[in-house]
Each structure stands twice: as C-alpha cells, then as structure tokens.
Amino acid sequence: MDAPVIITRNLTKVYKMGEMEVHALRGVSLEIKRGEVVAIMGPSGSGKSTLMNTLGCLDQPSGGEYILDGETVADLNDDQLADIRNRKVGFVFQSFNLLARSTALSNVELPLRYSGTTSGRKEKARLALESVGLGDRIDHRPAELSGGQQQRVAIARALVNEPAILMADEPTGNLDSKVGQEIMDLLLNLNKESGTTLIIITHDPKVAAQAQRTIRLHDGQIREEVPA
Amino acid sequence: MNIWRAVIEALESLNGNKMRSGLTMLGIVIGVAAVIAMLALGAGAQDTILGSLSGIGTNLLFVFSGGEDESIRNPEPLTIGDAEALQDSFSAPSIEAVAPILQGSSEVSYGGEASTVTLTGVTPAYFPVRNYAVTEGETISEEHILGRASVVLLGVEVADNLFGHRDGLVGETIRVEGQPFRVIGVLEEQGGGMMGSQDNEILIPFSTAQARILRRSPADRVDVIFVQSVDADSVTTTEEEISQILSQRHRTAVGENDFTVFSQQDMVDTASSITGILTTFIGGIAAISLLVGGIGIMNIMLVSVTERTREIGLRKALGARKQDILIQFLTESSLLSLVGGLIGIALGWAIGAVVGVISTNSGTAFEPVVSLSAILLATIFSTVIGLFFGIYPANRAANLVPVEALRYE
Numbered sequence: 001m002d003a004p005v006i007i008t009r010n011l012t013k014v015y016k017m018g019e020m021e022v023h024a025l026r027g028v029s030l031e032i033k034r035g036e037v038v039a040i041m042g043p044s045g046s047g048k049s050t051l052m053n054t055l056g057c058l059d060q061p062s063g064g065e066y067i068l069d070g071e072t073v074a075d076l077n078d079d080q081l082a083d084i085r086n087r088k089v090g091f092v093f094q095s096f097n098l099l100a101r102s103t104a105l106s107n108v109e110l111p112l113r114y115s116g117t118t119s120g121r122k123e124k125a126r127l128a129l130e131s132v133g134l135g136d137r138i139d140h141r142p143a144e145l146s147g148g149q150q151q152r153v154a155i156a157r158a159l160v161n162e163p164a165i166l167m168a169d170e171p172t173g174n175l176d177s178k179v180g181q182e183i184m185d186l187l188l189n190l191n192k193e194s195g196t197t198l199i200i201i202t203h204d205p206k207v208a209a210q211a212q213r214t215i216r217l218h219d220g221q222i223r224e225e226v227p228a
Numbered sequence: 229m230n231i232w233r234a235v236i237e238a239l240e241s242l243n244g245n246k247m248r249s250g251l252t253m254l255g256i257v258i259g260v261a262a263v264i265a266m267l268a269l270g271a272g273a274q275d276t277i278l279g280s281l282s283g284i285g286t287n288l289l290f291v292f293s294g295g296e297d298e299s300i301r302n303p304e305p306l307t308i309g310d311a312e313a314l315q316d317s318f319s320a321p322s323i324e325a326v327a328p329i330l331q332g333s334s335e336v337s338y339g340g341e342a343s344t345v346t347l348t349g350v351t352p353a354y355f356p357v358r359n360y361a362v363t364e365g366e367t368i369s370e371e372h373i374l375g376r377a378s379v380v381l382l383g384v385e386v387a388d389n390l391f392g393h394r395d396g397l398v399g400e401t402i403r404v405e406g407q408p409f410r411v412i413g414v415l416e417e418q419g420g421g422m423m424g425s426q427d428n429e430i431l432i433p434f435s436t437a438q439a440r441i442l443r444r445s446p447a448d449r450v451d452v453i454f455v456q457s458v459d460a461d462s463v464t465t466t467e468e469e470i471s472q473i474l475s476q477r478h479r480t481a482v483g484e485n486d487f488t489v490f491s492q493q494d495m496v497d498t499a500s501s502i503t504g505i506l507t508t509f510i511g512g513i514a515a516i517s518l519l520v521g522g523i524g525i526m527n528i529m530l531v532s533v534t535e536r537t538r539e540i541g542l543r544k545a546l547g548a549r550k551q552d553i554l555i556q557f558l559t560e561s562s563l564l565s566l567v568g569g570l571i572g573i574a575l576g577w578a579i580g581a582v583v584g585v586i587s588t589n590s591g592t593a594f595e596p597v598v599s600l601s602a603i604l605l606a607t608i609f610s611t612v613i614g615l616f617f618g619i620y621p622a623n624r625a626a627n628l629v630p631v632e633a634l635r636y637e
Binding site for chain 1: 230233240241244538539542543544545546547548549550551552629630631634
C-alpha cells in the first residue's frame with residue numbers, strides 16, 4: 001500500500017532539569033501505517049507522554065527524524081508546528097479539555113477557526129457532532145453534558161479538520177468502564193469508516209487489546225511490539 | 229481568525245467574570261470620567277470668561293496709572309489732559325473713542341432703602357465704548373457734562389434694591405452721598421462679569437463726580453481711560469500710539485512708563501492661561517488615575533493568563549499560532565479599557581452637567597462643553613492603555629509552551 005503515515009528514526013528527547021539531563025526518549029524508531037489502530041503502553045516514566053507529544057507535534061525531538069504524512073517535522077518553528085497540528089493531528093485528552101463557556105458547536109468549531117476556514121464552519125462542526133451521535137446537543141455547554149458526551153464532543157473536535165492521525169491520551173481514563181467502552185467503540189468505528197489512523201496511549205490492557213498492534217515502551221525505548 | 233469573532237469571544241470571557249471585569253474597569257472609568265469632566269468644565273469656564281470679557285465692549289484697551297512692575301515709583305496720575313491728548317486723530321489715527329472715568333464706592337438711598345453701589349463718573353463716549361444702553365430714559369449727554377447736572381442712570385440691581393422694580397423710574401429722585409440726583413434712565417441688564425456685578429452700578433456725569441462726589445487730587449485726575457480701537461487689527465497699533473503719546477506727556481524714559489495699557493486680548497490671554505494651567509493640573513491627576521487603572525488591567529490579565537494556562541495549551545494543541553493567542557488577550561484587555569472608557573465618558577459628561585446645573589442655579593451662568601475631540605481623545609487613550617498594559621500578559625500567554633501548558637493544574 002502507500003507510505004506509512006508516521007515514520008520515526010532514532011528519536012531522542014533530552015530534558016534539562018537544572019544540572020541533570022533526563023533522557024525521556026532513547027532512540028525510538030517506528031512506523032505506523034495509514035488507517036492502523038495502535039496502542040502505546042508503558043509504566044509512568046517510560047517516555048509514553050513524551051512520545052505522544054512528539055508524534056502529536058506538540059514538542060520537537062532533540063534528535064532523530066520524524067516524518068508525519070510526508071512532511072518532515074524537525075526544524076519547523078512554533079507557528080509551523082501549530083499549523084501541522086491544526087491540519088494533521090486530532091487530540092483527545094483524558095480530561096476532555098473543552099472550553100467551559102462555549103457550546104458544543106463552538107468547541108468543535110475552534111480548530112476550523114484556527115485553520116482559517118471561513119465558509120461553512122458551523123455546518124462542518126454540526127456534521128462532526130452528528131457523526132459522534134450528538135446532533136441534538138449542539139447548543140449545550142460542557143457542564144450540561146455527561147462525561148461520555150463531553151468526550152464525544154472532544155472526539156468531534158479532533159475530527160473536524162479531517163486529520164491524518166488521531167492521538168487519544170487515556171481517552172477512557174476519566175469514564176466508567178461501560179461509558180469507556182462506548183467511547184472505544186466510537187473511536188474504532190470512526191477508524192473503520194473514515195480510515196483515520198488511531199493512536200491510543202493507555203494503561204488499560206483491555207483498551208490496548210482492541211488495537212491492531214501494541215507498542216510497549218520502557219525507559220525511553222521500545223521494549224516490544226505485540227500484534228493483536 | 230477574524231476580529232469580530234475575537235471581540236465576541238473576548239466579551240464572553242469578560243462576561244464570565246462580571247465582578248472582576250467591573251472592578252478592573254473602575255480605574256479606567258474614574259480616570260476617563262475625571263478627564264472628560266475637567267475638560268468640559270474647563271471649556272465651559274473659558275467660554276463663560278470669554279463671554280463676559282467680550283461683553284465689556286469690543287476692541288477695548290484700558291489705561292491705568294502706575295507701571296507694570298513695582299520699579300516705577302511715584303507715578304504721575306492720568307489726567308483729563310491725557311484723555312484729550314489721546315483723542316487727537318492726527319497723532320492717534322487708530323483710536324476710535326476715548327472715555328475717561330472716575331470710579332468709587334458710594335452710598336445711595338431712596339425713601340427708607342439704602343445701598344452701597346459702584347459709582348462711575350462718565351462722559352457720553354462711555355456708552356458706545358462699553359456697549360451700554362438704557363431700557364428707559366436717556367444716556368448722559370454733553371449738556372449734562374457742561375452743566376454738572378445732578379442726574380443718574382441706575383443699574384438694574386440698584387433699581388431692584390431701592391425701588392423693587394425696574395420701570396417707570398425716570399423722574400424719581402434718589403440721594404447719592406446725601407445729595408439729591410434725578411433718575412434719567414435705567415441701564416440694560418449686564419449680568420455678572422470679571423469685575424463683579426456690573427448691575428450694581430450707577431452712572432453720573434463725569435464733571436459732577438469730579439466736582440461733588442469723587443474729588444481727586446490733582447483735581448483733573450482720572451482713574452481709568454477706556455480706549456476703543458477702530459478695529460480688531462489695530463489694537464496693537466493703538467497700544468503703541470497710547471504709549472507714545474502718554475510717555476511724551478509724562479516725560480518718562482523708554483521702558484519706564486508710569487502707566488499701563490492693558491487690552492481686552494491681554495485679559496483673554498490671562499484668563500486662558502489660568503484655565504489652561506488648571507486643565508493641565510487636573511489632567512495630570514487624571515493621567516495618574518489612568519496609569520493606575522492600566523496597571524490594574526495588567527494585573528488582572530496576568531491572573532487571567534495563569535488561570536487559563538490549560539485553555540491556552542489546548543488552543544495551541546488545536547493549532548492556535550502565537551498571534552492568535554496574542555490577539556485574543558489583547559482584544560480582552562483593550563475591550564476592558566474601552567468599555568471602561570465609554571462608561572467614563574458618560575459619567576464625566578454627567579458630572580459636568582450636574583456641576584453646570586448647580587453653578588447656574590447659584591447665579592453663575594455656566595455651560596460645560598464636552599467636545600467631540602475630548603470624547604475621541606478619551607476613547608482612543610483608554611483603548612491604547614488597554615493595549616499597552618495588555619501586551620505583557622498577552623505575550624506571556626502567547627509564549628507558553630503547549631506541552632507544559634496542557635499539563636498545568
């Protein structure tokens with residue numbers, strides 16, 4: 001098939017904590033195919049968050065090479081990174097991170113505003129909310145929605161710009177197991193229907209088991225890759 | 229991101245914290261209200277003063293005895309002869325009219341009523357020079373002067389005090405310093421002015437005052453000479469002509485005149501410079517208030533940036549560039565101060581109007597003037613304050629690192 005959506009070669013990340021240097025990533029090389037569902041697991045301090053931040057273009061690696069959807073990410077400045085995040089990456093966070101003052105529709109519309117889309121923003125945002133089953137809740141504010149519904153709004157927001165990859169950081173971590181499973185079903189369904197690459201960072205083996213492949217990190221390196 | 233969207237979002241955000249936004253605005257509101265009120269009152273005061281100055285007459289100059297500073301000792305008094313010399317159209321072509329006066333305070337009575345008034349001995353020329361007219365009767369004529377007639381013109385306040393009314397007074401006899409004077413007319417109402425009430429005044433013939441009421445030594449002395457210039461452009465020339473004629477007559481050295489020529493324009497300039505100083509002074513206080521208000525805005529914006537660190541991180545994760553965040557926070561801070569400024573303009577206007585009503589009710593006609601330029605100035609200035617004091621907090625927000633901002637609790 002076509003080229004992998006994510007290619008990294010020997011990614012390293014070094015944080016300076018005062019005098020000490022912390023090596024969060026020590027040479028991570030991986031490839032993720034378009035449309036794949038990948039889980040990233042590992043104990044805390046294994047570099048899982050750093051890897052997610054790097055793959056999500058929230059942060060630049062200290063060394064190595066990263067190609068996202070055909071674009072080399074290293075050496076981009078802050079605004080160029082913002083642009084890549086806007087067009088190619090959708091984020092789903094553990095704590096939803098919705099704007100409390102804005103309606104569901106405005107929340108979903110936000111990435112479209114930053115991408116400079118001028119026409120049909122409301123329509124696109126409404127379609128995205130319908131695709132996560134919240135077509136009848138577009139004018140509700142986050143406080144008026146349940147946890148599961150809030151996470152659905154966050155998913156709609158992540159998808160509205162039709163990104164190349166969807167990064168989900170513990171998407172079910174703040175939900176009970178039943179609602180969590182509904183969210184997982186929704187994510188997997190969206191992946192199946194639209195072919196969006198799905199990367200899930202998780203502690204939960206039950207969540208990881210639903211991915212096509214699990215990457216286990218330990219001490220900043222890939223320990224093992226487990227195909228489902 | 230278009231600017232309207234940014235404004236709406238900023239309003240939502242400010243609305244979400246009404247109490248805080250209101251208190252933050254207060255500094256700007258007070259500062260701008262002070263500026264607007266002071267400018268309005270200053271402009272109103274200036275109008276009132278200029279109005280009363282122009283009410284004295286047109287193209288007027290005043291000649292007093294005595295030098296402009298205290299270095300001139302024993303000045304020679306101004307005399308009738310000086311006034312007559314100024315009337316010489318050959319050596320003083322730009323002088324239209326000359327009106328010497330004697331002026332003093334005097335006791336007048338009618339029946340049981342008595343009153344202290346300003347008594348002025350005048351010549352017929354005084355009336356055109358001062359723009360004085362009568363509501364009934366006649367003015368003082370050359371015959372009155374020649375005959376040292378015991379006739380008097382009453383100001384309306386004097387008429388009110390002695391008779392309780394203002395009409396039908398011609399032919400009545402009042403006593404001035406105990407001597408009987410026949411009323412020949414009542415002066416038009418003048419209103420308050422720079423030189424006290426001009427309505428509590430009586431006018432009698434110059435020669436009568438000189439001989440019987442206000443005796444001076446030497447006998448031909450005059451107190452003030454009013455000089456009217458032919459037109460507004462000739463005032464400076466007139467001033468020079470007066471100086472030349474009088475210094476020749478008084479035999480004074482150059483630059484050591486023992487008399488002072490003061491034009492209406494000089495009075496206007498003095499009045500303007502006084503109101504100007506006042507306006508600057510109050511403006512300075514208002515500027516300090518605006519500065520404090522601006523610092524308040526900066527403080528609150530810094531708190532707001534810290535509180536919303538996660539939101540900023542999220543916006544960046546969704547693709548907001550630095551300038552998007554910058555615009556968002558600058559819009560908030562400048563809206564905060566703009567709205568404060570608009571409220572301040574309304575409040576200042578109201579304060580000016582209230583002061584105007586109070587002073588009008590207490591006898592001084594006074595109209596505060598809020599000029600368009602004052603409103604524009606206040607609007608622009610308050611917005612600029614918001615922008616200026618918003619730059620630091622907004623910059624701080626824009627430079628947050630997304631990874632750290634998202635992790636912030």
